[in-house]
Amino acid sequence: MEPEKLRSASWFGRKDKDGFIYRAWMKNQGAPPDMFDGRPVIGICNTWSELTPCNGHFRELAEAVKKGVLEAGGFPVEFPVMSLGETLIKPTAMLYRNLVSMDVEESIRANPVDGVVLLCGCDKTTPSLVMGACSVNIPTLVISGGPMLKGHWKGKDIGTSDIWRFDAAHKLGQITTEEFMESEACMARTQGHCAVMGTASTMAVMVEALGLSLPNNASIPAADARRKVFSQLSGRRIVEMVKEDLTMSKILTRKAFENAIMVNAAIGGSTNFVIHLLAIAGRIGVDLNIEDFDKYSQGIPLLANIQPSGDNYMEDLYYSGGLPAVIKEMKSIIHNDAITVNGKMMGDNCAAAEVYDRNIISTMQEPFKPESGILVVKGNLAPDGAVLKPSAATPALLKHSGKAVVFENIEDYHARIDDPALDIDATSIMVLKNVGPKGYPGMAEVGNMTLPKKLLEQGVTDMVRISDGRMSGTGFGTTVLHVSPEAAVGGPLALVKNGDIISLDAHERTLQLEVSEEELAVRKAAWKQTETMQTRGYVHLYQTHVEQAHLGADMDFLKGGSGSKVSRDSH
């Protein structure tokens, strides 16, 4: 691309009063005159925050990106956007994913950047940044922060998935409160995001499988010096991408999305992947629907033996060959000709990869688990679909009928779950309402409800659980999630009563509430919305416009994009 055609030229290329203003205030930061000679200006969109501990090292990564941009003849400019730390933000980081996407979109479009590097890490920081950038559609490259090194406690490797086990053990008195708290520091011992295939790692895999990052983005540990090298090389590459005008829409084709779904199956990615990929597709204008996740997951076994579906950690994946080695195993089924940010095709990027440990990365012929991916179930309880992750479920429960034990909302669950009088046994199906996009609001990660203490004491480890909420990517269990439409808008989930029989048949992809049509019509007529709808502020905007889970839970007015043109061109 010619320098005068760059977006930044309409700021820095001007010789008038406005050009004076644009350049002068940048020079107060020490920018030499030749930074305004028509070279590509590269925005570095940073989600660094001490309130997002997973992204706490991003200032260092940004410096590495800047080095690369300068080496390649670009002008790097770093800017912050709202950062979503999964662990601290209440009521749930997902409530703000769409808000951040607006921040990112407007920040990119409004400023003199020709290309952008997105620094993503903790769960929602990836989809929010990618969604926002898609709506602008300039050359964009993603760098993930990398996983933490695995934790060690009492002679064992530990990671985020152990939180659920430690919680159950603590509840049962098998470990003391002191031990429980001691394990915290042993688990989160280095910079980076969760060390298992939770949502953050799944998102890092997703961007690599989509072709939005250089190879090996997903698994280089945050603490490994090669993460900085990776960032520097990415900084060099984005400058070239601007010259080639390699925009997001040229990479994010339908083939790229199908690749991402197939790779997500092979690595046992989080169910949150569904909701975020749908939202990204909606922004870039690729026609993707919830059935595609089941369709393109079909027949793909679990190749990566990583928690929570397996036993190991993200660093182990890196040492065993990384994501390129997994994708190479899939070369007979993926779209090898999908273009990626380095200008090469996916198949070429992975051709030289080798597997160094077959216990971590298996073959398609002898997989770690035969069934993986995302199942989409439908029926009168979820007319628009619900999702289930078979690799994290108990096989025997994938076909199960049981009596519903209903919790009207998360407070009701907390109040009654450990009541000794609660009428529940291991064959029951736990139902949680009003944790969906509008109802919670923000679709909380509470779908893998901890089992009642009295059943844990009996040795019960899993039960069928159904909700309109989400599950942490680090969680596991036979959990039917994202039931759509949600209870708060009067979906059939709202009509379930204690004692109703529910039948799940994941093999047949069905989820049925065994109650007559007539009775459901009576219940529907009597249904009243119980959850509060906010009347002001962002939450009001969100509740008014958020779409249902099967559409990606984006806000209706944010779908698609507005391009990179600014509406007015003068002060």
Ligand code: FES
């Ligand atoms: Fe940030 Fe898990 S809490 S990735």
